[in-house]
Amino acid sequence: MGNRLRNLGAAFVLLIFGALQACNSAYAQDAPRWLSIEFPQDSPVLPVSSDLGPIVRQRGMSMVLGIHTSLMLRNTGSRTICGLTLRVEAPDLTPSGRGSVSVPSLMVRPGEVFPVRMDVEVRRPFDAKTEGPIIQISLDCVLFSDLTSYGPDRLNSRRALVVYELEARRDRRYLAGLVESQQWTQLRQELNFGLVDLTPPQLGFELLHGPQPVGRNEQAIPVGVVPFRGSPVQPMGGAAKLSGNEIRAPQVDVRNTSQKAVRNVEMGWILRDQRGRDFVAGSVATPVSLGPVQSGRLTEQGTLRFSQPGGQPVTIDAVMAFVNDVEYADGNFWIPSRRDIIEATSDPILRRALSTSPEQQRLAEVYRRRGMSGLEAELSKLK
Amino acid sequence: MKSANDARRGNHPELAELALWASHDLPWPRRFRLKRHLDACAFCSQQAAQFCSAREAFRHDAQSQTLTGYEAIADWQRLEREMVGNIAVGVAAARCIDKVGRKRFRSWRGAFVGAGMAMLLALGWMMNIPREESEHLALSLRRIVGMNRSQPSGTILQSTPDGIAVRAQGATMTLLHPASAVVTVAGNASVGALYVDEDSGEVTITNVYGQ
Numbered sequence: 374m375g376n377r378l379r380n381l382g383a384a385f386v387l388l389i390f391g392a393l394q395a396c397n398s399a400y401a402q403d404a405p406r407w408l409s410i411e412f413p414q415d416s417p418v419l420p421v422s423s424d425l426g427p428i429v430r431q432r433g434m435s436m437v438l439g440i441h442t443s444l445m446l447r448n449t450g451s452r453t454i455c456g457l458t459l460r461v462e463a464p465d466l467t468p469s470g471r472g473s474v475s476v477p478s479l480m481v482r483p484g485e486v487f488p489v490r491m492d493v494e495v496r497r498p499f500d501a502k503t504e505g506p507i508i509q510i511s512l513d514c515v516l517f518s519d520l521t522s523y524g525p526d527r528l529n530s531r532r533a534l535v536v537y538e539l540e541a542r543r544d545r546r547y548l549a550g551l552v553e554s555q556q557w558t559q560l561r562q563e564l565n566f567g568l569v570d571l572t573p574p575q576l577g578f579e580l581l582h583g584p585q586p587v588g589r590n591e592q593a594i595p596v597g598v599v600p601f602r603g604s605p606v607q608p609m610g611g612a613a614k615l616s617g618n619e620i621r622a623p624q625v626d627v628r629n630t631s632q633k634a635v636r637n638v639e640m641g642w643i644l645r646d647q648r649g650r651d652f653v654a655g656s657v658a659t660p661v662s663l664g665p666v667q668s669g670r671l672t673e674q675g676t677l678r679f680s681q682p683g684g685q686p687v688t689i690d691a692v693m694a695f696v697n698d699v700e701y702a703d704g705n706f707w708i709p710s711r712r713d714i715i716e717a718t719s720d721p722i723l724r725r726a727l728s729t730s731p732e733q734q735r736l737a738e739v740y741r742r743r744g745m746s747g748l749e750a751e752l753s754k755l756k
Numbered sequence: 757m758k759s760a761n762d763a764r765r766g767n768h769p770e771l772a773e774l775a776l777w778a779s780h781d782l783p784w785p786r787r788f789r790l791k792r793h794l795d796a797c798a799f800c801s802q803q804a805a806q807f808c809s810a811r812e813a814f815r816h817d818a819q820s821q822t823l824t825g826y827e828a829i830a831d832w833q834r835l836e837r838e839m840v841g842n843i844a845v846g847v848a849a850a851r852c853i854d855k856v857g858r859k860r861f862r863s864w865r866g867a868f869v870g871a872g873m874a875m876l877l878a879l880g881w882m883m884n885i886p887r888e889e890s891e892h893l894a895l896s897l898r899r900i901v902g903m904n905r906s907q908p909s910g911t912i913l914q915s916t917p918d919g920i921a922v923r924a925q926g927a928t929m930t931l932l933h934p935a936s937a938v939v940t941v942a943g944n945a946s947v948g949a950l951y952v953d954e955d956s957g958e959v960t961i962t963n964v965y966g967q
Contacts (some may be wrong), residue, residue: 433885441932443955468802470910472922472931475961490953490960492919493777500926528965533942537961578939578947580913580966601834643940655941677941731950731959738952 407438409506417450417523418457418515419625426507437496437505441645443488450523455482455517455538458530462509463495468648475512475530477537478732480518480754532637532658539708548736549752557745563736564748576644576652576687577680577723591616596625599643599695599727601713605631606638606663606699613743618679618686620644624672625694629663636662637700640671643723644679653726654679656697695727768800769793778807911966913947915939920947922964931962 407427412419426629448454456479461472474489481487495507513523516534551560558729564613596611609623623642629635630632645651679687695717699707709717714728740748769790770779776782777790794801911924919932920939933939934950942948948963 427908443953461929463929466922466924466929470922470924470927470929470964470966472920472929472962472964475929475963476958477961478959488953488958490956490958494919494930494932495927496930497927528910528963529943533961572913576915576939578913578915578941580941580945582946596843653940657943671951675945730960732953734950735959738957744848 385520385553408440409509409511410444411457411511413512416512416515417448417452417517418454418512419449420446421445430483431499432496434499435496436499437494439494440491440508443490444510445486445488447486448481448483450517451483452521453483453518454487454515455479455541456514456534456641457489458513458524458528458534459489459595460511460513461493461529462511463497464505464509465495465497465501465505465507468525473527474528475534475537476535478541478735515571517603525627532700535706536639536708538732539698539706540730542711543708544728544730544733544736545752548733548748552749555606560745562592563733563741564740568740568741576654579655579678579680581676581678591621594692597691597693598625599693599717599723601696601709601717602700603707603710603713604696605629605633605707606635606696607693607703608640608696609668611694613692615689615692618688619676620679620689620692621676622672622674623692623694624670625698626668627661627663629666632665634662634664634702636660636670636702638663639697639699641695641697641727643693643695643726644687644689644695647688647690647724651693651720651723651726653723657697658698758927768797771803773802773806774804778804778811783913911945913945913964913966914946915949920949920962920964922966924966931964933962 375576410420410624420444420641430437430439444459446457456475456477458473458475459630461474463470472493473492476487476489479487491510493508497507513528514522514526514530516522516531516538520535520538522531522534548560549564551557551563591614593612594615596613598608598610600607606629609626609628611623614621621724625640626694628636637658637660640654642654644654645650654677657673659673661669661671677687681687696709698709701707709727711728714724717727718724726735736748736751738753743750773782773786773790777787777794780787782790794804823931852896912924913922914918915921916930917935919930921928921930931949934954937949937951939947939949942963946965947962948961950959950961953960954957
């Protein structure tokens with residue numbers, strides 16, 4: 374009886390294993406149908422190679438489809454591209470979830486080819502039915518050097534690309550100024566002495582939407598402000614609901630101190646944990662209509678839950694806000710200058726966090742790989 | 757230099773040999789030759805008789821008194837019995853200990869096998885069951901036993917050590933990034949990660965969005 378049961382059990386396990394392997398191989402054979410790369414015919418950028426052979430594997434009762442390669446794109450237009458965003462969608466997740474891959478700080482001239490790194494994984498149940506590709510990659514926005522753009526911009530990525538480009542130009546000017554004035558010590562300090570920061574201050578996030586239960590120990594706390602002197606919109610103060618490692622509904626009162634109408638304000642958020650460490654948690658752009666010298670309130674929905682990268686909760690002690698950028702009604706932007714950042718805080722770590730832009734990180738990588746001469750060549754090329 | 761006593765013994769056997777003869781501890785060829793000598797030699801015969809009488813006295817005392825280490829020498833048979841008895845007691849004790857150890861070993865072996873199977877199960881679970889499903893199961897169990905408040909449904913954006921992910925409708929999309937990436941909130945419903953691509957040297961920013 375026991376042997377018979379054992380044999381039946383072994384046969385059942387083999388059957389399951391065989392079925393999973395069959396599914397796996399079937400998925401692998403059908404792999405090309407799983408992926409679609411769509412660019413409009415009149416797109417100023419087109420894929421040169423689409424060698425994105427997906428990797429399929431099974432995890433428990435789920436299937437994971439992964440793409441781990443670089444998509445090579447060519448600038449087929451007549452203008453220099455300085456930023457690009459690709460939309461990554463999975464029909465299993467839409468309409469509620471999607472992703473994007475952006476490459477800012479580019480300087481791709483007409484005819485040039487550039488890579489965009491794609492590391493995407495989609496996990497779905499084996500029994501999920503989808504007609505058509507599992508992963509869809511398409512163009513969302515291309516930003517040109519004159520700050521005009523192309524693309525459907527469904528993810529509002531043009532705004533982010535413009536801010537990145539303005540920050541890049543600011544930082545290039547700043548670093549080029551240090552080179553011209555031969556302030557080598559300051560320059561090396563700005564570029565982290567060519568060292569790779571292997572342990573940058575990190576936070577793990579969980580952004581929850583929908584109605585959330587109120588925490589037992591939830592308390593209202595004031596939101597401090599880090600004012601930039603040159604900002605046309607000044608934060609006046611605010612409040613948030615704090616419960617352990619969760620922050621709910623943070624809000625900040627702001628005043629437009631300029632004579633121009635404002636339609637969008639992006640607030641940056643700084644968190645201080647119980648050990649006094651500051652983290653720039655990120656920034657959130659909020660559409661707001663602020664006339665000249667008008668006040669308003671920016672309120673964020675949802676709940677943010679913070680943790681260490683390993684998953685241990687981080688207890689939040691204080692919350693601060695700063696104005697990351699302002700979009701005027703006429704479409705122009707304001708971003709903080711280097712002087713604004715230097716004057717805003719005396720904390721060198723916070724100052725560094727506020728001033729670290731994507732372009733500065735890219736130039737730091739150039740300096741690390743090619744040294745000071747390589748950095749000078751890069752800065753002169755971008756003038 | 758020989759003593760006067762030794763010189764007087766001449767071709768006579770040694771006293772130690774006579775003592776062994778008296779206790780019947782000589783091999784038979786030597787015993788046979790010594791017996792022939794004793795029959796012919798009154799002096800040696802007297803010496804041997806003294807050894808015999810002394811041995812009888814020792815035996816008598818040994819039977820009437822507690823055996824000591826020295827006295828035991830005089831009664832080899834009793835010593836043998838005691839030694840055999842002690843050995844038997846030792847062997848019996850060892851068997852008792854052995855049985856106790858076996859029981860312990862059996863119980864330990866069972867615990868080891870159980871722990872090994874548990875580890876194998878945990879390893880198999882970790883390798884095959886996605887983390888999200890494990891978390892979901894743990895949360896469900898906690899909810900069942902009333903240890904946890906209900907979790908939100910809908911779209912969840914989260915950062916993991918490997919990347920940033922959006923979970924909705926039973927599926928998960930993860931945009932992977934290296935460990936050096938800086939993860940931030942990138943909007944009202946978005947989490948982003950910024951890193952420098954090792955191959956191209958270009959900055960890459962990934963975002964996941966949820967509504």
